[in-house]
Amino acid sequence: MNATATLNDHIRDGTAIYERSFAIIRDEADLSRFSEGEADVAIRMIHASGMVEAARHFVFGAGVCDVARQALQAGAPILCDAEMVARGITRARLPADNEVICTLRDMRVPELANKIGNTRSAAALELWRDRMAGAVVAIGNAPTALFHLLSMIDDGAPKPAAILGMPVGFVGAAESKEELANNPRGIPFAIIRGRLGGSAMTAAALNALARPGI
Amino acid sequence: MNATATLNDHIRDGTAIYERSFAIIRDEADLSRFSEGEADVAIRMIHASGMVEAARHFVFGAGVCDVARQALQAGAPILCDAEMVARGITRARLPADNEVICTLRDMRVPELANKIGNTRSAAALELWRDRMAGAVVAIGNAPTALFHLLSMIDDGAPKPAAILGMPVGFVGAAESKEELANNPRGIPFAIIRGRLGGSAMTAAALNALARPGI
Numbered sequence: 001m002n003a004t005a006t007l008n009d010h011i012r013d014g015t016a017i018y019e020r021s022f023a024i025i026r027d028e029a030d031l032s033r034f035s036e037g038e039a040d041v042a043i044r045m046i047h048a049s050g051m052v053e054a055a056r057h058f059v060f061g062a063g064v065c066d067v068a069r070q071a072l073q074a075g076a077p078i079l080c081d082a083e084m085v086a087r088g089i090t091r092a093r094l095p096a097d098n099e100v101i102c103t104l105r106d107m108r109v110p111e112l113a114n115k116i117g118n119t120r121s122a123a124a125l126e127l128w129r130d131r132m133a134g135a136v137v138a139i140g141n142a143p144t145a146l147f148h149l150l151s152m153i154d155d156g157a158p159k160p161a162a163i164l165g166m167p168v169g170f171v172g173a174a175e176s177k178e179e180l181a182n183n184p185r186g187i188p189f190a191i192i193r194g195r196l197g198g199s200a201m202t203a204a205a206l207n208a209l210a211r212p213g214i
Numbered sequence: 215m216n217a218t219a220t221l222n223d224h225i226r227d228g229t230a231i232y233e234r235s236f237a238i239i240r241d242e243a244d245l246s247r248f249s250e251g252e253a254d255v256a257i258r259m260i261h262a263s264g265m266v267e268a269a270r271h272f273v274f275g276a277g278v279c280d281v282a283r284q285a286l287q288a289g290a291p292i293l294c295d296a297e298m299v300a301r302g303i304t305r306a307r308l309p310a311d312n313e314v315i316c317t318l319r320d321m322r323v324p325e326l327a328n329k330i331g332n333t334r335s336a337a338a339l340e341l342w343r344d345r346m347a348g349a350v351v352a353i354g355n356a357p358t359a360l361f362h363l364l365s366m367i368d369d370g371a372p373k374p375a376a377i378l379g380m381p382v383g384f385v386g387a388a389e390s391k392e393e394l395a396n397n398p399r400g401i402p403f404a405i406i407r408g409r410l411g412g413s414a415m416t417a418a419a420l421n422a423l424a425r426p427g428i
Contacts, residue, residue, distance in 0.1 A: 017358070168263070169235060
């Protein structure tokens with residue numbers, strides 16, 4: 001049971017708060033279908049969302065934790081669809097001072113979006129091409145970005161090492177994630193089925209893969 | 215009902231995606247207890263979370279939408295506890311080129327945290343003091359920050375115009391938000407009861423207050 005916290009009497013130590021949060025999550029969440037590595041990622045995703053029930057929607061494709069960890073340790077860049085995802089990645093956890101790249105605000109993006117007839121979030125991925133090979137992709141916002149990533153790969157773009165596909169929302173989010181899970185194109189992946197997702201859970205997953213534990 | 219979206223056949227127009235998303239939310243969410251202004255904010259918060267059910271946990275204190283809107287229009291700074299909240303605020307929506315301030319990474323914060331025996335998220339608020347009067351506060355991450363804000367106000371710090379208190383998590387989140395709702399100290403507020411919250415919903419609420427509609 002959670003301790004009662006009040007204005008004058010609540011935990012003020014960051015590490016203690018993490019430890020207690022993770023203990024509550026382990027106590028309440030059903031993590032039984034996850035490997036130890038997957039559970040570590042799941043706990044941090046639950047922590048970011050405040051929802052133990054979210055765990056039932058997490059899907060980890062075969063090998064994704066090991067592959068993503070190894071890629072990050074080997075210095076893979078991290079490609080993010082949204083500034084919030086990029087900002088949520090804790091630089092101090094990254095094992096190889098990995099580059100965190102978000103091209104959404106690049107000045108070329110609005111014109112690219114017009115040219116390809118897609119959202120700016122999708123068009124921004126066109127600027128990833130020379131960094132995609134072996135990268136870890138973290139899509140936490142736009143379904144159109146995840147759909148476009150898969151189209152680019154189908155059209156011959158270099159394959160990332162792993163894809164965290166966790167866009168949130170009501171239009172295309174569920175479908176884009178099912179497309180990835182149903183046909184991962186040989187790329188290890190993690191998704192959150194349905195509408196749930198978002199920058200916080202995506203960054204949390206990446207942070208867990210970058211360095212296990214608190 | 216949601217249209218089926220596929221890799222080759224999904225909506226690629228950003229505005230159309232927003233419109234469809236908001237229509238789905240209006241169709242599915244129970245917004246009946248909200249004013250029109252509150253519903254506008256609630257829809258954007260639901261949109262950011264992917265959960266129509268979240269709406270039942272939203273509490274808007276009297277006047278918060280009008281007061282926050284007016285403050286922003288008058289140029290109030292926006293004080294954020296986390297970089298992700300700050301990054302999620304759409305600058306183009308701000309009515310007066312408002313400053314968006316997050317002091318978490320200020321070099322003085324680690325020492326301040328030691329000095330006051332609190333988290334860095336809480337200590338960072340000590341650097342808000344000369345900007346607090348009339349500001350719009352957006353706390354979307356740390357319960358310790360919300361608790362500390364209220365303590366600072368109790369100790370005589372200048373009062374913000376409005377407080378969005380939406381930290382997420384398992385330790386102190388629910389309690390810090392209840393503390394604000396039970397004793398708002400004369401400050402209009404909005405909270406999400408319980409564990410739910412986070413940077414995306416908080417930034418979404420601020421973005422809705424900054425400019426209504428899509």
